[in-house]
Structures are given as C-alpha cells and as structure tokens.
Amino acid sequence: MKRPELVAQIKAKKSFLCVGLDADIHKLPKHLLKESDPVFAFNREIIDATSDLAVAYKPNLAFYESLGVRGWDSLQRTLEYIPSECFTIADAKRGDIGNTADMYARTFFKTYDFDSVTVNPYMGQDSVTPFLQYEGKWAIVLGLTSNPGAADFQYYRNEAGQPLYMHAMKKMAEWGSPENLMYVVGATRPAELGELRAMLPQHFFLVPGVGAQGGSLQDVFAHGANPDVGLLVNASRSILYAAGKVDFAEAARAEAARMQAEMAALMAAI
Numbered sequence: 143m144k145r146p147e148l149v150a151q152i153k154a155k156k157s158f159l160c161v162g163l164d165a166d167i168h169k170l171p172k173h174l175l176k177e178s179d180p181v182f183a184f185n186r187e188i189i190d191a192t193s194d195l196a197v198a199y200k201p202n203l204a205f206y207e208s209l210g211v212r213g214w215d216s217l218q219r220t221l222e223y224i225p226s227e228c229f230t231i232a233d234a235k236r237g238d239i240g241n242t243a244d245m246y247a248r249t250f251f252k253t254y255d256f257d258s259v260t261v262n263p264y265m266g267q268d269s270v271t272p273f274l275q276y277e278g279k280w281a282i283v284l285g286l287t288s289n290p291g292a293a294d295f296q297y298y299r300n301e302a303g304q305p306l307y308m309h310a311m312k313k314m315a316e317w318g319s320p321e322n323l324m325y326v327v328g329a330t331r332p333a334e335l336g337e338l339r340a341m342l343p344q345h346f347f348l349v350p351g352v353g354a355q356g357g358s359l360q361d362v363f364a365h366g367a368n369p370d371v372g373l374l375v376n377a378s379r380s381i382l383y384a385a386g387k388v389d390f391a392e393a394a395r396a397e398a399a400r401m402q403a404e405m406a407a408l409m410a411a412i
Contacts, residue, residue: 193225235261284326359375
C-alpha cells in the first residue's frame with residue numbers, strides 16, 4: 143500500500159486506529175476452542191466488528207509461531223480475511239543482515255503479502271534496506287519503545303549529548319523515505335514524541351502503548367500528528383479482550399468505536 147492510499151483511508155474513516163491481532167490461544171473465549179481453527183475464528187470476529195473503524199491490523203507473529211504449522215495457517219487465513227483497504231503489519235521485529243534479511247523480506251512481502259514488517263535496526267543499514275526494495279511496501283523500524291527496558295540502551299547519550307534512539311532514527315531516515323519507512327515510538331513517551339516529530343516531520347509513527355499500557359491518545363496526537371495525521375495508534379489487549387465471553391466481538395467493537403470517536407474529534411482540529 144502506498145502512502146496516498148493510507149492517508150486517504152485515514153481521512154475517509156476519520157481514524158488512525160491499528161488493531162493488534164495478538165490472539166493468545168489461552169485467552170480465547172472457551173466456545174471458540176471447539177472451532178477447527180480457534181485463532182482464525184477469533185480474528186475473523188474481531189475484524190468483522192472493527193474493520194469500518196480501523197485503518198490497520200497488526201498480527202504479532204509470536205502468537206502464531208508459538209503454535210507451529212497450524213499457527214502459520216491461522217496467520218495466512220487472517221491476512222487473507224483482512225479487507226484490502228486496510229494496511230497490514232507483520233509485527234515480526236526481524237533484525238538480521240545479508241541473505242537472511244533478504245529472505246525475511248521475501249517471506250513477508252511475497253509469500254504472505256503484508257504491506258509492512260517491523261524491523262530491529264541495530265545491526266545497521268544492511269538490516270533495514272532489504273525491506274525497502276519492494277514497491278508499495280514499508281519497513282517499520284524500532285525507534286523509541288515504551289517498555290521499561292528502553293532505558294537500558296535507547297537513552298544512552300553520545301558525546302554531543304544526543305540519545306541513541308534519536309541518533310539512530312535520524313540516521314535511518316537517510317536509508318528510506320516517508321513513502322516506505324515508518325518508526326515505532328511508544329505512546330508513553332509524549333515529550334520525546336514531540337521532539338521526534340520536529341526532527342522527522344513527514345514520517346509515519348506506529349504508536350503502541352495506548353490503552354492497556356496507559357498512554358494517552360490526546361498526548362500522542364498533540365505531540366505526534368502532522369498534516370497527514372502521520373500516526374497509526376495500536377491497541378491490542380484493550381480491544382481484543384474487552385470481554386472474555388460470547389459477546390467479545392461486541393465489546394471489542396465498543397472499545398474500537400470509543401477510540402475512533404476520540405480520533406475523529408482530534409482530527410477535526412487539523
């Protein structure tokens with residue numbers, strides 16, 4: 143998916159919601175466990191309930207890989223079920239180089255036909271550029287994450303006093319463009335998000351951490367939005383597990399609708 147298509151969908155739906163499809167087999171409503179493919183059955187109902195509210199879906203591959211071959215089958219069926227107008231993200235966090243990186247890119251852009259894949263950039267340029275060679279596809283590189291361990295390395299400052307995450311993100315902007323390179327920036331870092339937006343005015347940011355992790359949608363928008371919105375705000379647990387019973391899809395829709403309404407109100411101001 144090319145940038146104008148993504149931007150058009152954001153404006154049409156008045157939404158920049160990304161639903162994370164972290165389908166944990168141990169958390170699925172019990173009645174779905176009777177299905178031949180419980181994970182896909184769960185994802186299907188979530189997608190049906192939210193596809194008019196969300197602009198993107200992000201399967202976290204760990205939840206599928208952990209199930210072996212049947213998990214990969216569930217992933218394929220899920221990807222094929224997502225409406226074609228929605229942006230798809232393989233949350234794989236791959237981070238290798240050379241032929242290995244080439245094969246990862248082929249996996250997610252050819253074999254599975256995702257629009258994008260998350261990438262760990264800390265082996266340098268040759269861990270990212272293989273994902274930038276495909277027309278209409280995106281690398282979403284880890285920038286500043288929302289987990290407590292981010293402080294272990296990402297805030298390390300160089301001789302000029304610049305934190306590592308900022309140096310890395312500025313350097314990565316040289317490898318791609320706002321048409322094929324996004325960044326992951328955690329919602330729990332709103333002040334830093336504002337600094338990064340000033341440094342990278344055109345790039346999209348994928349923002350986890352709103353909802354279950356406590357990030358504020360208003361803060362994210364205030365510090366991170368650009369004229370195209372430039373944000374994909376991910377929510378996973380707060381939508382998927384809003385209810386754990388037969389009515390899980392209705393509860394998921396209610397939470398997604400609440401977020402979309404808030405997003406629409408914020409977008410009306412730009």
